[in-house]
Amino acid sequence: MKIIATRRKSFFALIALMISFSVLFLPTNNALAATTYKMTTTADANIRTSDSTKGKIIGLYKKGTTITYTAKTKNNWYKTTYKGKTGYVSGKCLTTYKAPVATTQSFTSLNNEAKKHIGKRYKIGATGPSCFDCSGYTQYVFSKGIKKSIPRTAKQQYASAKKIKASELKNGDLIFFNYGRGIAHVGIYVGNGKMLNAQNNGVKYDTIKSGYWKKYIAGYGRVTNLK
Incomplete structure (x- = not known):
C-alpha cells in the first residue's frame, strides 16, 4: 500500500512540474x-x-x-x-x-411607399418627392421603400431587370411599355391587374388587363425577389 501511495505522489508531482514549465514558457x-x-x-x-x-x-x-x-x-x-x-x-x-441591420425587402414596404405619392403631379425629368416622371417614380419608390437602387430611366431599368413572362408576374415587378420607339414607360405591378405609375395625369392606379395600357406592354421585369 505504501508503494502505491508513493507512486501516486510521484505521478502528481510530475504533473505539477509539467504544468509549471508550460506556464513558464507561454508567450x-x-x-x-x-x-x-x-x-x-x-x-x-x-x-x-x-x-x-x-x-x-x-x-x-x-x-x-x-x-x-x-x-x-x-x-x-x-x-x-x-x-x-x-x-x-x-x-x-x-x-x-x-x-x-438587415432590411426586409417586402412588397408591403414597397407598396406603402408607392401609395404615399398617389395624386402627385407628373413632370418630365422629375425624380421626386413632389413630382415625378415614370422612371423617376419607380426609382424613388424602390430606393425609399426597400433600399433598392435601380437605374434612372425606363430603358435602363428594363435592361437591368430580370425578364419574366406575364404568367410569372407578381406584386412588385415592373411593367414596361413601348409606343413604337423603344421602352418609354414603366409602372409597378400591385396585383389584381393594376399598376401604380406616374403618367400625364400624375401618380395613379391604372389597369393593364385591357384598354390603352394593355396594347403597349413591351415586357415585364423583376429587380428583386420581394417577400
Whole structure:
C-alpha cells in the first residue's frame, strides 16, 4: 500500500512540474485575450509595428473601416494583420463593431411607399418627392421603400431587370411599355391587374388587363425577389 501511495505522489508531482514549465514558457507579449473580434475605426487610424506611437507606421485605416483583431494589449492597442504584416491600432481610434441591420425587402414596404405619392403631379425629368416622371417614380419608390437602387430611366431599368413572362408576374415587378420607339414607360405591378405609375395625369392606379395600357406592354421585369 505504501508503494502505491508513493507512486501516486510521484505521478502528481510530475504533473505539477509539467504544468509549471508550460506556464513558464507561454508567450506573454503583453497581450490580453480578445473579447470580440471586430472593431470599427472612429477616425483615420495609423497601423504601427508595435503597440505605441513610437512604432513605425505601415498603413492607414480610414474612418468607418471594420477591422479584425486577434488580441488587445494592456495599453489599449489592438493587434491586427495588415497586408500580411502584424500591426497595431490604438484603441482611441476604435469603437465596438455593430453589424449592419438587415432590411426586409417586402412588397408591403414597397407598396406603402408607392401609395404615399398617389395624386402627385407628373413632370418630365422629375425624380421626386413632389413630382415625378415614370422612371423617376419607380426609382424613388424602390430606393425609399426597400433600399433598392435601380437605374434612372425606363430603358435602363428594363435592361437591368430580370425578364419574366406575364404568367410569372407578381406584386412588385415592373411593367414596361413601348409606343413604337423603344421602352418609354414603366409602372409597378400591385396585383389584381393594376399598376401604380406616374403618367400625364400624375401618380395613379391604372389597369393593364385591357384598354390603352394593355396594347403597349413591351415586357415585364423583376429587380428583386420581394417577400
